[in-house]
Amino acid sequence: MFKLDRKLIIIGMTLALSSTLAVAAAAECIPGVYKSKPGAIDGGVIYPRKDGVYTAYRYNTQSTKGVWFGRTPTANEIKAWDTDVLPDGTGLPEGEGSVEEGDELYEAQCAVCHGEFGGGGKGYPQLAGGNQDKDENGIVKTLKNQRLEPGMDAPKRTIGTYWPKATTLFSYIRDAMPYAHPKSLTNDQVYAITAYLLAQNDVEIDGQEMDDDFVLNKDKLVKVVLANANGFYPDIDGPKGPDNVKAFFADRAKNIGAGIRCMKDCKDPGMDGKTEAKVMKIKYEMKDVVPPYAYAKDLPPETEGGSVSKAEKQYDTSCKLCHGTDTMGAPKVGDATAWAAVMKKGMDKVLVNAIKGIGGMPPKGGNTDLSDADIKSIVEFMVGASK
Amino acid sequence: MNREQEEKLTSASRRDFFKKTASVSAVAATGIMVPSTVLADDPNIIHHVKWGTTLGYECNKYPYGMPSPYEHNVVRRTSALMSSAGDMHAAISMTPIAELEGIIVPNGLHFTRTHNGVAQVDPTKWRLMIHGLVEKPIVLTLEQLKRYPNESRILFLECPSNSAAEWKGPQFGTAQFVKGMMSCAEWTGVRLKTILDELGLKPEAKWMLAEGSDGSEMSRTLPVEKVLDDVMIVYAQNGEALRNEQGYPVRLMAPGWEANLCVKWLKRLEFGDKPWYAKEETSKYTALTASGKAIQHFYALETNSIITSPAPERDWKDLEKGDLVEIEGLAWSGYGTIKGVDISFDGGKNWVEAQLKGLVLPKAWTRFSYMYKYEGKPLLLQSRSYDDSGNVQPTVNQEKAVVGVECVYHRNAMITWAVSDMGEVSNVQIRS
Numbered sequence: 092m093f094k095l096d097r098k099l100i101i102i103g104m105t106l107a108l109s110s111t112l113a114v115a116a117a118a119e120c121i122p123g124v125y126k127s128k129p130g131a132i133d134g135g136v137i138y139p140r141k142d143g144v145y146t147a148y149r150y151n152t153q154s155t156k157g158v159w160f161g162r163t164p165t166a167n168e169i170k171a172w173d174t175d176v177l178p179d180g181t182g183l184p185e186g187e188g189s190v191e192e193g194d195e196l197y198e199a200q201c202a203v204c205h206g207e208f209g210g211g212g213k214g215y216p217q218l219a220g221g222n223q224d225k226d227e228n229g230i231v232k233t234l235k236n237q238r239l240e241p242g243m244d245a246p247k248r249t250i251g252t253y254w255p256k257a258t259t260l261f262s263y264i265r266d267a268m269p270y271a272h273p274k275s276l277t278n279d280q281v282y283a284i285t286a287y288l289l290a291q292n293d294v295e296i297d298g299q300e301m302d303d304d305f306v307l308n309k310d311k312l313v314k315v316v317l318a319n320a321n322g323f324y325p326d327i328d329g330p331k332g333p334d335n336v337k338a339f340f341a342d343r344a345k346n347i348g349a350g351i352r353c354m355k356d357c358k359d360p361g362m363d364g365k366t367e368a369k370v371m372k373i374k375y376e377m378k379d380v381v382p383p384y385a386y387a388k389d390l391p392p393e394t395e396g397g398s399v400s401k402a403e404k405q406y407d408t409s410c411k412l413c414h415g416t417d418t419m420g421a422p423k424v425g426d427a428t429a430w431a432a433v434m435k436k437g438m439d440k441v442l443v444n445a446i447k448g449i450g451g452m453p454p455k456g457g458n459t460d461l462s463d464a465d466i467k468s469i470v471e472f473m474v475g476a477s478k
Numbered sequence: 479m480n481r482e483q484e485e486k487l488t489s490a491s492r493r494d495f496f497k498k499t500a501s502v503s504a505v506a507a508t509g510i511m512v513p514s515t516v517l518a519d520d521p522n523i524i525h526h527v528k529w530g531t532t533l534g535y536e537c538n539k540y541p542y543g544m545p546s547p548y549e550h551n552v553v554r555r556t557s558a559l560m561s562s563a564g565d566m567h568a569a570i571s572m573t574p575i576a577e578l579e580g581i582i583v584p585n586g587l588h589f590t591r592t593h594n595g596v597a598q599v600d601p602t603k604w605r606l607m608i609h610g611l612v613e614k615p616i617v618l619t620l621e622q623l624k625r626y627p628n629e630s631r632i633l634f635l636e637c638p639s640n641s642a643a644e645w646k647g648p649q650f651g652t653a654q655f656v657k658g659m660m661s662c663a664e665w666t667g668v669r670l671k672t673i674l675d676e677l678g679l680k681p682e683a684k685w686m687l688a689e690g691s692d693g694s695e696m697s698r699t700l701p702v703e704k705v706l707d708d709v710m711i712v713y714a715q716n717g718e719a720l721r722n723e724q725g726y727p728v729r730l731m732a733p734g735w736e737a738n739l740c741v742k743w744l745k746r747l748e749f750g751d752k753p754w755y756a757k758e759e760t761s762k763y764t765a766l767t768a769s770g771k772a773i774q775h776f777y778a779l780e781t782n783s784i785i786t787s788p789a790p791e792r793d794w795k796d797l798e799k800g801d802l803v804e805i806e807g808l809a810w811s812g813y814g815t816i817k818g819v820d821i822s823f824d825g826g827k828n829w830v831e832a833q834l835k836g837l838v839l840p841k842a843w844t845r846f847s848y849m850y851k852y853e854g855k856p857l858l859l860q861s862r863s864y865d866d867s868g869n870v871q872p873t874v875n876q877e878k879a880v881v882g883v884e885c886v887y888h889r890n891a892m893i894t895w896a897v898s899d900m901g902e903v904s905n906v907q908i909r910s
Binding site: 124125127129131132133134135136137138146147148150151155156157158159160161162163164168169172173175176177178179204213214215216226230231232234235236237238239245246248250253254255256258259262263266267270273274322323324325327328330332333336337340343346347348349350351352353354355356357359360361362363366367368369370371372373374376377379380381382384385386387388389390391412416418 | 551568593626756760769837870879
């Protein structure tokens with residue numbers, strides 16, 4: 092009796108053991124159930140690369156040690172490309188510019204898109220304005236705005252209210268603006284425009300207001316503390332930065348929210364229990380879809396008029412950005428009156444202006460690869476299309 | 479069938495049409511009693527079709543093949559709303575997700591986001607520099623980069639502002655605009671670690687700056703830990719060179735992470751001990767929560783899903799009561815691999831398990847499927863995905879309760895399609 096029992100127990104044990112093995116083996120065969128462990132810096136899982144297998148992929152396990160193509164960059168090459176700027180000022184170039192100089196440059200090169208004084212209103216990003224008042228916890232109050240009902244105010248995300256670092260402004264303007272011909276400003280000009288935009292955002296440096304003759308340089312720029320400098324989390328600075336990020340995303344349920352897998356008679360866990368959930372429909376149907384919605388399986392309509400000229404293509408890529416609308420102060424292609432006024436000067440003069448630049452019009456529209464002859468045929472196309 | 483008839487067919491019930499023609503033609507043609515189950519003869523079967531009686535075009539007429547002209551409506555779409563001031567140089571175009579099959583998006587339909595227009599890089603002049611806190615900095619030409627051993631991965635790319643317009647309520651009338659700021663492709667390139675092993679990363683290196691060569695010099699900071707795990711430098715997309723819109727000739731690929739971090743037209747990688755605070759990781763791509771503070775360095779795209787059939791542009795108007803029909807959709811997670819998807823017909827009160835089908839890969843689109851008996855009753859159709867990192871897709875209200883409605887980025891609340899008793903499908907939200 093006793094013996095038999097024991098035997099049974101042993102059989103039972105082996106059975107239990109083999110079934111866990113079976114589960115483990117199954118886990119490896121079920122597509123999408125790959126061995127993984129939590130702990131990726133983004134809060135996700137990490138998959139091992141082992142014995143030539145990485146999830147569903149195989150990879151070459153032979154040594155890649157010693158694989159080396161390419162060459163060592165020269166000191167000048169690194170200098171030419173390593174121009175990025177860190178918040179502590181590393182990488183900021185020599186140079187200076189005043190608020191007043193910045194004002195002029197901004198009016199001439201930026202206001203067409205970003206509005207007078209950086210105030211926006213033209214559909215492009217607004218660069219200045221917005222209330223910077225803070226609450227008792229040092230948080231910019233208006234950033235707590237939530238548009239839960241129609242008509243409520245949006246949080247305003249400008250340099251003054253939202254940006255954490257002023258060095259970002261310097262490097263972004265230098266690298267990416269003005270939009271149609273980036274990297275065309277000198278370092279002095281970038282300091283001047285940066286000074287102007289900081290002044291428009293009521294920034295003080297060392298307790299000093301930035302009036303018209305305030306001159307900005309690299310030493311002063313690193314001293315700028317923007318209103319929302321502490322408005323971001325997790326803390327990425329210092330040697331613990333990456334660990335902070337990992338800890339933050341490891342606790343996703345608390346920090347960014349997570350769903351629950353309920354299957355029957357579920358109550359929306361996001362509801363407060365007082366208000367009823369409603370089915371909210373689209374209030375306004377977006378109309379200007381390009382190309383318009385269409386689903387027919389038919390032949391496309393015949394294209395009229397044949398091929399597009401070289402001049403028109405060049406116009407599209409180099410000039411249309413400003414000349415396609417009348418919001419930028421450029422004579423709009425298609426506007427007969429505007430072009431008649433331009434052409435009163437005579438074609439020769441107009442061509443010189445287009446080649447050398449005039450007012451908000453950069454030389455050759457910012458595309459110096461175009462030859463003078465190209466410009467001539469493009470202008471002829473523009474005039475022709477505006478009769 | 480001419481075009482007019484074809485259009486009528488797509489608008490009316492296809493089956494009704496055949497039934498009507500059946501009775502009319504049966505009576506007209508023969509006058510003999512025909513059982514009502516017999517349908518009219520389809521002229522496309524009875525008569526020779528045009529393409530069967532003519533010589534087709536030469537085999538290599540199009541050395542680079544294009545889709546059938548009949549598919550000309552399956553295209554990326556955009557709108558002034560997806561841009562700055564209607565300026566299409568800083569804009570987004572959306573993939574027609576409901577009209578695609580499987581998990582690979584054809585290259586010409588891959589969604590596109592640009593900050594300073596689409597750069598057109600001359601591959602012979604393109605260079606990549608890797609420097610900073612490495613023992614041996616390097617500069618590579620494209621040919622040299624391609625000499626390194628490569629790997630291929632099927633990965634989704636998603637703009638973190640996918641659905642950004644939907645935080646305050648439903649906005650868009652099609653799946654293309656609701657979730658089309660994403661695509662999935664097979665990417666080929668060099669695992670960055672393979673190159674770094676030879677360069678010798680210094681132990682102080684904590685962050686990597688990735689910088690583009692386009693007019694906006696788009697740049698972002700990534701933690702080295704991710705770089706050494708699965709980041710790639712890719713030059714091919716579904717077997718051919720990257721398209722200009724995807725960063726030709728080379729872009730960074732950080733699997734599962736914001737497409738914006740996968741810097742296009744890549745030019746430079748610098749290793750450092752501090753983060754850079756580029757414009758696209760401060761002013762933009764930070765998620766402002768209701769507390770007034772914003773989440774920065776928000777990397778992985780959320781666990782997410784959308785039903786693509788039915789969808790507003792792929793409705794059920796031709797179904798009849800009793801039809802057994804497949805509900806199909808896409809699920810994806812930047813945190814890992816999709817484990818499953820549930821479907822609700824009553825706006826989230828009760829759920830059934832869908833099945834996954836096809837390849838199930840980490841950080842890639844995953845197809846799900848459910849066979850449903852159509853009853854012609856109104857439905858509130860939802861899908862909810864979960865992954866192997868423990869993430870479950872939240873409801874609109876759950877997400878709102880934690881982060882508010884001004885986040886812009888990383889939205890993954892469930893999408894609800896209202897299906898009417900006529901089989902029309904529209905985008906709605908269930909929220910307090």
